[in-house]
Amino acid sequence: MTDMTAAGPLDVPGLMSRLTLEEKAALLDGSDRWYTEPIERLGIPAVMTADGPHGLRKQSQEAALHDLRQSYPATCFPPAVSLASTWDRELVHRVGEALGDECRAEQVSILLGPGVNMKRSPLCGRNFEYYSEDPFLAGELASAFVLGVQSRGVGTSLKHFAANNQETRRRYVSAEIDERTLREIYLPAFERVVKTADPWTLMCSYNKVNGVYSAENRWLLTQVLRDEWGFRGLVMSDWDAVNIREHGVAAGLDLEMPTSFGVGARRIVDAVRAGTLAEADVDLSARRVLELVNRSLPALAPGQTFDADAHHGLARETATRCAVLLKNDAGLLPLSRSGGTVAVIGELARTPRYQGAGSSQVTPTRLDDALGALRTALAGARAVTFAPGYLVESEQPDAGLVAEAVAQASAADVVVLFLGLPPSYESEGYDRAHMDLPPAQVELLEAVAAANPELVVVLANGAAVSMPWRGAARALLEGWLLGQAGGSAVVDLLLGEANPSGKLAETLPLAYSNNPTIGSFPGEHGKVRYGEGLLIGYRWYDAHELDVAYPFGHGLSYTTFEYSDASVAVQDAGQQTCVEVSLTVTNTGTRAGREIVQVYVTDPECTVFRPEQELKGFATVNLEPGQSEQVSVTLDARAFSYWNVALGAWAIEGGEFGVRIGASSRDIRAVRTIELAGTLVEPLSPELPTAMWLDHPVAGPRIRELLAGDAKYDDYRMRRLRENPFDRVARMRGFPIPEADLARLAAEANEEVRVSGR
Ligand code: BGC
Numbered sequence: 230m231t232d233m234t235a236a237g238p239l240d241v242p243g244l245m246s247r248l249t250l251e252e253k254a255a256l257l258d259g260s261d262r263w264y265t266e267p268i269e270r271l272g273i274p275a276v277m278t279a280d281g282p283h284g285l286r287k288q289s290q291e292a293a294l295h296d297l298r299q300s301y302p303a304t305c306f307p308p309a310v311s312l313a314s315t316w317d318r319e320l321v322h323r324v325g326e327a328l329g330d331e332c333r334a335e336q337v338s339i340l341l342g343p344g345v346n347m348k349r350s351p352l353c354g355r356n357f358e359y360y361s362e363d364p365f366l367a368g369e370l371a372s373a374f375v376l377g378v379q380s381r382g383v384g385t386s387l388k389h390f391a392a393n394n395q396e397t398r399r400r401y402v403s404a405e406i407d408e409r410t411l412r413e414i415y416l417p418a419f420e421r422v423v424k425t426a427d428p429w430t431l432m433c434s435y436n437k438v439n440g441v442y443s444a445e446n447r448w449l450l451t452q453v454l455r456d457e458w459g460f461r462g463l464v465m466s467d468w469d470a471v472n473i474r475e476h477g478v479a480a481g482l483d484l485e486m487p488t489s490f491g492v493g494a495r496r497i498v499d500a501v502r503a504g505t506l507a508e509a510d511v512d513l514s515a516r517r518v519l520e521l522v523n524r525s526l527p528a529l530a531p532g533q534t535f536d537a538d539a540h541h542g543l544a545r546e547t548a549t550r551c552a553v554l555l556k557n558d559a560g561l562l563p564l565s566r567s568g569g570t571v572a573v574i575g576e577l578a579r580t581p582r583y584q585g586a587g588s589s590q591v592t593p594t595r596l597d598d599a600l601g602a603l604r605t606a607l608a609g610a611r612a613v614t615f616a617p618g619y620l621v622e623s624e625q626p627d628a629g630l631v632a633e634a635v636a637q638a639s640a641a642d643v644v645v646l647f648l649g650l651p652p653s654y655e656s657e658g659y660d661r662a663h664m665d666l667p668p669a670q671v672e673l674l675e676a677v678a679a680a681n682p683e684l685v686v687v688l689a690n691g692a693a694v695s696m697p698w699r700g701a702a703r704a705l706l707e708g709w710l711l712g713q714a715g716g717s718a719v720v721d722l723l724l725g726e727a728n729p730s731g732k733l734a735e736t737l738p739l740a741y742s743n744n745p746t747i748g749s750f751p752g753e754h755g756k757v758r759y760g761e762g763l764l765i766g767y768r769w770y771d772a773h774e775l776d777v778a779y780p781f782g783h784g785l786s787y788t789t790f791e792y793s794d795a796s797v798a799v800q801d802a803g804q805q806t807c808v809e810v811s812l813t814v815t816n817t818g819t820r821a822g823r824e825i826v827q828v829y830v831t832d833p834e835c836t837v838f839r840p841e842q843e844l845k846g847f848a849t850v851n852l853e854p855g856q857s858e859q860v861s862v863t864l865d866a867r868a869f870s871y872w873n874v875a876l877g878a879w880a881i882e883g884g885e886f887g888v889r890i891g892a893s894s895r896d897i898r899a900v901r902t903i904e905l906a907g908t909l910v911e912p913l914s915p916e917l918p919t920a921m922w923l924d925h926p927v928a929g930p931r932i933r934e935l936l937a938g939d940a941k942y943d944d945y946r947m948r949r950l951r952e953n954p955f956d957r958v959a960r961m962r963g964f965p966i967p968e969a970d971l972a973r974l975a976a977e978a979n980e981e982v983r984v985s986g987r
Pocket of ligand 1: 388
């Protein structure tokens, strides 16, 4: 193998002056499915991208052409749906480091992920590749992931930018989203990663955003991403997402992937020659490709290795942190290591479902199954029996399998029933048809529960399932998809070798019909209208005061935690505002455990709609029995801001805010109230509603002063006039402020705001 790094970094300015237009255009096109274009004349090597991102999916050239499921073995870590339930930046960083090492061993320079699209609908077929319904949580964890991978000299590709929230018609649907919803829900996870982790690349989405393909959306790819957020890396297309190549270049789409077989490059050259595309735009993108090649060189060095056993161990440790203990009546779990028979029921115990299907599918280095792991762990101590109970892909119950399972359940002291979504239910490329488990599994559960109520259910699913049957289980462990070591990790949790600490990164609703996208998913006639606006996930269930099966942030432990001494220290400084939240967490149970503390912000009075509460901080703490520790969470100005459409900026509206500290979104343990001054204030003008004049921090007090003493315009009257344009109010006979003065009053107030920097 030749060492392509031997020549050292490329001289980018020098090369830019030597490249022909044709060569520059060629650089903006992939050379095959995974590689960038090399230019041998100038010693510019090709660099390799590869899927994942929860494991490396490097394919041979032949496999890439014929079978996307074929790839070289790599550690299959838990996918994003599961990583998100750890709420653990440090652990996710470590997973990222391990992935970076595996990429280097395979000379892959860019791992295509993480995906930070929001889980708008529980039915999105790719929800297992995404982190959360909450942008703050998704952004924080994806940032840790990117920092971890990139700390090893391997790049990432933050995807799919933006608003790829469904698979139905993903190649051309237009996501119709109002600006505030985009800024507050669909963009912030990308923004956070860009600003805190400097991803080497970003991948645009297939879909359109408000009518414009992401691949040609200058507002997204240049104005927001580069000019506002300061993105320094390269933008690549999703695979075959390019529509009109030269429009993409002008919009800021640097690299077309995979290869267009020269079509894209030719269009670029033709457009430059025809004067419809500026050569300067081509130069910008070519330069970014060269800079990416330079960053990628370390990964091209041959002879790098990784420790597969250590990575399997990390996959197992991670998986124990991902599972969420939803329910544990009368402490049925953990199971004792001695005693009578344990009946393991369910094919998924023997044939694990541990990742989703599509471009993220990894060939694992090995695979643990829960049945085998439990038999090994309890060998000689407890009898373990097994019945498959159902065929994984079967909808209808098999009477023989059910009867066998019931017989074994009746004869056992405790039953562990493995249920989950069949692989065909969820995949990249299509959305789920419904939120339910197959009827065969639900019927089996009912029959088994009737035979033996000492029932533990372990779930394997990449997205939320409805659980009308949950009353039949005494204990319920949501395993999501746990990667290649998930089988042994589940056993670690069942036996108490590890203490569950995962918490839900998405709401589990009572029924699909309660979810926010009813009526507007997956859209029609090429458009999907995000009619629920800001209210996705818990924001919706909270706003509508809907009961849920398990709320966002919920997760139990084998120990208990008490929160005390909650306090907030406020440094109110406009855009530099900083609120320190601190509290003491005590492990009040008898086992060591890990708690995830969540901080939600509320804005009870605001002139725009604000969700009931929004996650703005979280922290994790490990505690021995009886141990206490102080936990701190810092909230910045953004935590209190909303996107002010009129200003085109983030703004804090001055006044009272609530800081809620909780163990879940619906288990709030302490509330503190703080006051903050406003930041940006909308400019006044005479025709704006009277309310805006009265609420304005500078003009409001002056207007009230001018009205004081005139009983006709007391508070009661002015309240009724709030919605009237102020210039019309000023025209009313006898109104104490002449209309002619309004322009001056507005100018003075606006100037004062400008000078004070609010
Ligand atoms: C997916 C991307 C993936 C790419 C390459 C696309 O279909 O949307 O997430 O990275 O293929 O396989």
